[in-house]
Amino acid sequence: MEQRLDKTMAVLERTPGALDAMLRGLPEEWTRSNEGEGADGAETWSAFDVVVHLINCEKTDWVPRARTILESKDGEVREFPPFDRWGEIRESRTKPIGEVLDTFARLRAENLAKVRTWQLGPEQLAMRGRHPALGEVTLSELMATWAAHDLNHLHQISRVMAHQYREAVGPWKKFMGVMVCEGHGA
Amino acid sequence: MEQRLDKTMAVLERTPGALDAMLRGLPEEWTRSNEGEGADGAETWSAFDVVVHLINCEKTDWVPRARTILESKDGEVREFPPFDRWGEIRESRTKPIGEVLDTFARLRAENLAKVRTWQLGPEQLAMRGRHPALGEVTLSELMATWAAHDLNHLHQISRVMAHQYREAVGPWKKFMGVMVCEGHGA
Numbered sequence: 205m206e207q208r209l210d211k212t213m214a215v216l217e218r219t220p221g222a223l224d225a226m227l228r229g230l231p232e233e234w235t236r237s238n239e240g241e242g243a244d245g246a247e248t249w250s251a252f253d254v255v256v257h258l259i260n261c262e263k264t265d266w267v268p269r270a271r272t273i274l275e276s277k278d279g280e281v282r283e284f285p286p287f288d289r290w291g292e293i294r295e296s297r298t299k300p301i302g303e304v305l306d307t308f309a310r311l312r313a314e315n316l317a318k319v320r321t322w323q324l325g326p327e328q329l330a331m332r333g334r335h336p337a338l339g340e341v342t343l344s345e346l347m348a349t350w351a352a353h354d355l356n357h358l359h360q361i362s363r364v365m366a367h368q369y370r371e372a373v374g375p376w377k378k379f380m381g382v383m384v385c386e387g388h389g390a
Numbered sequence: 391m392e393q394r395l396d397k398t399m400a401v402l403e404r405t406p407g408a409l410d411a412m413l414r415g416l417p418e419e420w421t422r423s424n425e426g427e428g429a430d431g432a433e434t435w436s437a438f439d440v441v442v443h444l445i446n447c448e449k450t451d452w453v454p455r456a457r458t459i460l461e462s463k464d465g466e467v468r469e470f471p472p473f474d475r476w477g478e479i480r481e482s483r484t485k486p487i488g489e490v491l492d493t494f495a496r497l498r499a500e501n502l503a504k505v506r507t508w509q510l511g512p513e514q515l516a517m518r519g520r521h522p523a524l525g526e527v528t529l530s531e532l533m534a535t536w537a538a539h540d541l542n543h544l545h546q547i548s549r550v551m552a553h554q555y556r557e558a559v560g561p562w563k564k565f566m567g568v569m570v571c572e573g574h575g576a
Contacts, residue, residue: 205419
């Protein structure tokens with residue numbers, strides 16, 4: 205289906221509540237454990253780390269990129285500001301999960317309020333920016349990606365948590381896709 | 391990590407709230423759309439269908455199987471009652487999603503209350519039943535699988551929803567694992 209702002213916002217509004225319901229108060233073995241070393245030998249993310257990544261994206265990715273697009277003039281296509289995938293993660297690990305869930309919910313609500321003030325129409329949504337690796341993208345694609353990125357990380361958190369029970373489930377492991385999903389690099 | 395009842399229950403308690411926060415009130419294009427035809431040519435499940443499947447599992451899978459194990463005597467290993475993967479799905483599609491979310495939350499709460507009355511200890515958790523395809527399994531593995539199965543279906547719902555935006559995200563598709571995940575048969 206096509207990106208439509210009300211459908212995109214409906215997902216974006218619900219993610220903080222979904223993560224809160226899923227993670228707040230859980231034993232830390234669920235929220236602080238990761239999948240070990242990734243295929244590239246790098247450290248992987250815990251559910252906690254993913255929430256911090258979402259916070260970092262609220263601050264430095266979606267809205268700043270949208271502004272870059274909306275502030276361009278005369279058909280100019282401006283490059284997005286840099287984004288650090290590991291931003292805030294390592295230095296946030298001493299925080300309680302309740303605090304990062306609260307921060308994420310607050311930033312998301314503020315950002316969606318900002319987006320609503322922009323009153324985006326088809327003309328704005330067709331405007332373009334330049335992604336450092338992907339080249340030209342539209343504001344519509346950026347908005348769709350914001351929502352899909354939430355789903356991508358819910359998908360990841362479910363997988364990272366399930367990974368902790370890969371031995372505990374015994375022979376059932378082979379019946380659950382989540383146990384064999386390797387994350388496809390994301 | 392090992393199955394421990396408090397950790398398992400902590401996940402099981404949270405799933406209805408997580409699904410509710412994620413799905414209630416969403417435009418139906420998100421909740422009623424599936425991934426098209428599966429690799430085997432069969433119809434795939436929408437987010438709505440998955441919640442109905444979870445309801446059916448609360449009724450006919452976890453607790454009945456646990457009872458089969460706990461009611462066995464003198465070291466007997468009894469076969470689990472049959473389970474229908476498509477149970478209730480097609481006939482439930484006329485219901486509103488709020489209704490199935492309510493039903494799932496109620497059944498899950500009732501089942502967890504039942505489990506608490508059993509006061510399971512190491513001796514019970516080591517008891518066995520026979521799965522029609524997997525052979526002998528322990529009650530501990532069944533309990534771990536109940537929780538992991540929730541995560542498996544949260545993983546699936548995230549993927550099924552993300553699938554609806556696979557074109558809308560434009561070139562970002564290749565950066566999101568959820569877009570290329572094929573579900574691994576689950």
